[in-house]
Amino acid sequence: MISSNFHSNPFEHVALGKLFDAIGADRVLWTPQADEDGLCRLERLESMSEGSLPNMATTTFLPLKKLLLPSREEVWTFRAGWFLPAQEATAFAVIGIPLCDLQAVWYLDQVFADDVLYRARRAQAFLVGMVCEPDTECRCDQQLMPLAGDLFVGEDRVWALSSAGETMLRTCSFHAPQEMPLPWPAGVAGKRHTLTQELYASTSDASIWVEEAKRCLSCGACSAVCPTCYCFDMMDEVALDGSVIRSRVWDNCFFAEHGKVAGDYDFRPGRANRLRFRMEHKRFGFGVLRGQNSCVGCGRCRKACPVDIDLDLIAERLNAEATP
Amino acid sequence: MRHTLQPVPAVLEKIVPMVANNHLFSFLPGLPIALAPGQFFEISLPGVGSFPVSSCDLVRNGRIHSCIRRAGRVTEALYNLEKGDSVGLRGPFGNGFPLALFAGQDALLIAGGLGMAPLRALLKALLDGRQTGKIILLYGSREPGSLLFRDELIELSARGRVDVRFSVDFAEVLPGPCDRVLCKIGLVSELLEDLDFVPHNTIAAVCGPPALYHCVLEELALMGLPPAKIFATLERRMRCGIGECCHCVAGGRYICKDGPVFSLKELRDMEGAI
Numbered sequence: 082m083i084s085s086n087f088h089s090n091p092f093e094h095v096a097l098g099k100l101f102d103a104i105g106a107d108r109v110l111w112t113p114q115a116d117e118d119g120l121c122r123l124e125r126l127e128s129m130s131e132g133s134l135p136n137m138a139t140t141t142f143l144p145l146k147k148l149l150l151p152s153r154e155e156v157w158t159f160r161a162g163w164f165l166p167a168q169e170a171t172a173f174a175v176i177g178i179p180l181c182d183l184q185a186v187w188y189l190d191q192v193f194a195d196d197v198l199y200r201a202r203r204a205q206a207f208l209v210g211m212v213c214e215p216d217t218e219c220r221c222d223q224q225l226m227p228l229a230g231d232l233f234v235g236e237d238r239v240w241a242l243s244s245a246g247e248t249m250l251r252t253c254s255f256h257a258p259q260e261m262p263l264p265w266p267a268g269v270a271g272k273r274h275t276l277t278q279e280l281y282a283s284t285s286d287a288s289i290w291v292e293e294a295k296r297c298l299s300c301g302a303c304s305a306v307c308p309t310c311y312c313f314d315m316m317d318e319v320a321l322d323g324s325v326i327r328s329r330v331w332d333n334c335f336f337a338e339h340g341k342v343a344g345d346y347d348f349r350p351g352r353a354n355r356l357r358f359r360m361e362h363k364r365f366g367f368g369v370l371r372g373q374n375s376c377v378g379c380g381r382c383r384k385a386c387p388v389d390i391d392l393d394l395i396a397e398r399l400n401a402e403a404t405p
Numbered sequence: 406m407r408h409t410l411q412p413v414p415a416v417l418e419k420i421v422p423m424v425a426n427n428h429l430f431s432f433l434p435g436l437p438i439a440l441a442p443g444q445f446f447e448i449s450l451p452g453v454g455s456f457p458v459s460s461c462d463l464v465r466n467g468r469i470h471s472c473i474r475r476a477g478r479v480t481e482a483l484y485n486l487e488k489g490d491s492v493g494l495r496g497p498f499g500n501g502f503p504l505a506l507f508a509g510q511d512a513l514l515i516a517g518g519l520g521m522a523p524l525r526a527l528l529k530a531l532l533d534g535r536q537t538g539k540i541i542l543l544y545g546s547r548e549p550g551s552l553l554f555r556d557e558l559i560e561l562s563a564r565g566r567v568d569v570r571f572s573v574d575f576a577e578v579l580p581g582p583c584d585r586v587l588c589k590i591g592l593v594s595e596l597l598e599d600l601d602f603v604p605h606n607t608i609a610a611v612c613g614p615p616a617l618y619h620c621v622l623e624e625l626a627l628m629g630l631p632p633a634k635i636f637a638t639l640e641r642r643m644r645c646g647i648g649e650c651c652h653c654v655a656g657g658r659y660i661c662k663d664g665p666v667f668s669l670k671e672l673r674d675m676e677g678a679i
Contacts, residue, residue: 159493195408200407207493367658368662
């Protein structure tokens with residue numbers, strides 16, 4: 082049972098303003114911002130004017146991983162025979178994160194627990210969750226995994242999720258913490274379709290993989306927008322002065338090269354193999370995280386897929402076909 | 406252990422052509438890389454890219470020896486380098502062969518093609534350790550001219566250290582030196598027929614292309630080797646070597662970190678591994 086109880090303080094609106102001022106004092110601020118094209122993106126907040134801060138969380142088009150694990154991140158620079166480490170990260174805060182995305186950060190924290198680059202960036206992040214309003218595609222589940230983050234702002238209370246969050250609250254004169262459960266959206270988790278590893282393993286020949294793969298365009302949108310997808314490739318760029326920058330860049334398990342080795346042998350040759358690979362990764366995890374479902378239920382993949390492929394519906398059908 | 410993805414500079418000390426498009430490269434890294442047989446490391450050519458590769462020998466005086474096939478863009482660039490040029494190395498990665506398990510056991514090594522390279526490192530360790538009983542090496546290659554370390558293996562066989570048997574897919578006549586060891590025209594799996602060994606006292610290590618695993622691993626189990634004592638080392642696309650980038654995963658396990666050496670017992674539970 083994962084507890085969602087954290088120290089919580091009631092607040093007045095004025096105190097909240099001071100809290101955000103303190104957070105933004107020495108950090109670059111990022112918030113969900115609705116753009117003219119109708120998408121809501123995580124963007125830099127240029128000034129903290131009245132009304133510029135969100136009062137609730139939004140499931141942005143791209144999740145927090147775009148800041149913690151940038152789509153292109155310098156790994157080293159090669160200059161005059163030496164491999165030089167990447168630049169240090171700068172302090173930033175993200176305000177207005179939904180709870181599902183805070184779980185996704187917890188998951189990435191486990192995946193990259195030993196990764197110096199990730200940890201350096203992560204250590205500079207101050208994450209503030211907020212109450213959200215679930216839409217029809219939301220399937221979050223507080224029992225799925227713990228959450229990361231520093232503060233959570235509810236309608237009239239603020240919770241400290243980390244020691245950095247506790248310190249921030251104390252600095253801003255919040256002195257009466259009380260153990261309180263976080264306000265998770267109600268009635269959403271029940272919409273999830275479970276899939277056991279046994280059922281997954283025994284359905285490699287099920288027709289649904291091929292049927293869905295026929296529609297799949299291998300565009301990789303599902304994985305690009307997924308808050309817990311993290312696979313990366315390496316890319317070298319040669320600068321005019323001859324130095325070389327190696328970066329890790331987002332990769333995608335739907336891309337044709339993903340399972341290929343030198344000599345062109347492909348370990349995941351068809352789209353059906355890749356679709357199954359993604360399901361396996363999302364539902365069961367890899368390596369030490371085997372057994373941990375990492376689909377936080379944000380619904381981004383369902384919205385992003387141009388041909389309406391939905392892992393949750395595949396799970397539903399596998400279950401239905403298994404039941405006599 | 407913390408990972409930086411940062412290579413150490415290394416000098417390319419030696420390039421020895423072996424067989425067509427397979428050269429032996431020796432590197433001296435600026436910081437030691439303790440590479441055990443079956444483990445692998447990553448070679449970076451700044452501006453070109455990087456690739457994972459195993460060593461074909463024990464690390465001696467800090468030097469790493471690898472038999473590398475010219476097979477793609479980055480290896481092509483490596484083949485264009487000269488003695489004294491520098492590269493970046495990162496590692497060691499992976500688990501390597503379970504050397505301790507070989508003590509007191511007979512060893513059956515089965516190599517296909519370039520799979521001979523990592524098994525040669527294992528062979529060297531077994532010969533150095535002197536704790537293994539009988540050592541049998543079955544090595545199949547496309548044609549006699551592509552057998553790696555051929556003369557060295559024939560020499561080991563002549564000295565009675567290793568029972569070496571070659572197979573070649575295509576040959577009209579076998580070249581002179583091959584006469585000194587048993588050599589068969591056909592698949593390496595055919596060498597298993599009439600092989601004299603004690604299955605319950607034998608550990609097997611297999612390395613080669615996927616087709617080799619499809620036929621040989623279960624065959625060994627049928628011959629009576631326990632699946633927990635049949636080992637294979639897997640090849641995959643790898644970008645990190647530390648269980649992050651996800652390219653190498655099979656059956657939920659990172660081949661780079663949990664492997665690349667797995668027993669047949671493990672492989673049976675890993676969909677798509679072989």
